[in-house]
Amino acid sequence: MKKIVVAIFYLIGINLFLPTLAIGNYQLTIPDIQSEAVIVVEGNSGKVFYQKNSSQSMYPASLTKIATAIYAIEKSNLEDQTIVSLNATQVDGTRVYLEEGEEITLKKLVQGLLINSGNDAGIAIAEHMGGNVEKFAEKLNEYLINEVGLQNTNFKNPHGLFDKDHITTAEDLAILTQYAMQNKVFQNIFSTKELEWKGQDWETTLYTHHKLMREDPYTGITGGKTGYVDQSGQTLVTTAQRDNLNIIVVTLNASSKRDIYNDTKQLLDYAFEHFETRVIPEGKVIIKNKNEFKVPQDIYYTTEKGEETVQNISEDGKFEILSSNQELLKTIQLDKVEREQQNKGLSSTIEKKEQNNYFLSNLTAIPVILTLAVLTLYYRRIKRYG
Known part of the structure; x- marks a missing residue:
């Protein structure tokens, strides 16, 4: 029993004299x-x-x-x-x-x-x-x-x-x-x-x-x-x-x-x-209420290992990363993708879809054309040989 008591006091003494740093929900010993x-x-x-x-x-x-x-x-x-x-x-x-x-x-x-x-x-x-x-x-x-x-x-x-x-x-x-x-x-x-x-x-x-x-x-x-x-x-x-x-x-x-x-x-x-340290790569697109924003450069932020973070973005593209205890880890202004660029991208997508549809529609027509060709040849053969 005496040994246990001595050990407890020893551990308490160590904790009193070693500095600590509050990280997340517990203390890290420095x-x-x-x-x-x-x-x-x-x-x-x-x-x-x-x-x-x-x-x-x-x-x-x-x-x-x-x-x-x-x-x-x-x-x-x-x-x-x-x-x-x-x-x-x-x-x-x-x-x-x-x-x-x-x-x-x-x-x-x-x-x-x-x-x-x-x-x-x-x-x-x-x-x-x-x-x-x-x-x-x-x-x-x-x-x-x-x-x-x-x-x-x-x-x-x-x-x-x-x-x-x-x-x-x-x-x-x-x-x-x-x-x-x-x-x-x-x-x-x-x-x-x-x-x-x-x-x-x-x-x-x-x-x-x-x-x-x-x-x-x-x-x-x-x-x-x-x-x-x-x-x-x-x-x-x-x-x-x-x-x-x-x-x-x-x-x-x-x-x-x-x-x-x-x-x-x-x-x-x-x-x-x-x-x-985690990184959000340059060029990543983040959407806020149908507005698109691009990350202008690699964003580095450091957390305790495994810690969950919160990411917020305002209407004007101000991007914030906060720790689990609401410490601001990083803030950066994102680049807004203008509507013309968004529409251009959308038009390009639509155009590609139309081209694909045109190709698919022509592709599906091939069997029909072949069938008609075969029937025509068959009909002529019957007519010729009666």
Whole structure:
């Protein structure tokens, strides 16, 4: 009896100290997370599964390189040749060992930046695009605000080495990663596990620093970036996909690599175990009181696995998807199919039916014609031979 009582109190204690999230009609237990700031987002629908201090200002360290990479990919010609400066070769931290005066394509610099976290590659990109680091940072921040939609980010350099004013949030990093992953070139480099590297004075194989991509592979991993400076602690961005479910996990300021990878795996497990993303395909026709509307683009929405949803459409084509507890999952304006198009489609259908009927009517007349022909020949034969 004493053992049962102790077990009950133990379970009660666990439930008191483990955070939970209300989903549907029951509670999902959130893993015990050590990182200071965290967010877990579905990449297609944008649904947030879990967050902890996600809007708190943090130091990102080398996660900054995600921003530098997508900015370079979108705003420059990756085949441009760059000439490496002495300044780039003297930067601290991880490098791809560029040499002063070395000529190298911008694409190769982006690869060295993301795969091997090369700070020298970051400086070379900044000087190529902005003339110097300061001007590059100004342009980068404008891009992040105006085109990516970040609200609480201010980057002072292209690589993430410490600057007290070089800040962002877990939420902004998730938005940034979601945006960048829509670009196929970025996707390809971000998911690269190893790359043969032939520099002017350094030949090697670059390996991703992200353990879940190579050393401790996790099923469905599609990319990742690591980061560390003393002031930021361990930082990590991870993307993974299974079926239609695309997960982005941002974990900031963990005290050890062990903690940050454990946090990330637990959060990925949590998301894949409990949720699914559904899609309504582009072009699907939805009818409301004899009016036809078309879905303008693929609609992604994320729910608890097996959860029933409600779909509503207004007279003007505003389409809403709600969860079982009336949470708005997605809203989008559908394209109305004009009457002329509907009538044209109807006329086309009628015309086809008429053509088919004409063909069928002629087809049914063939036996009659054959019968008459046979009778005529028979009649002539009788008349001839009497």
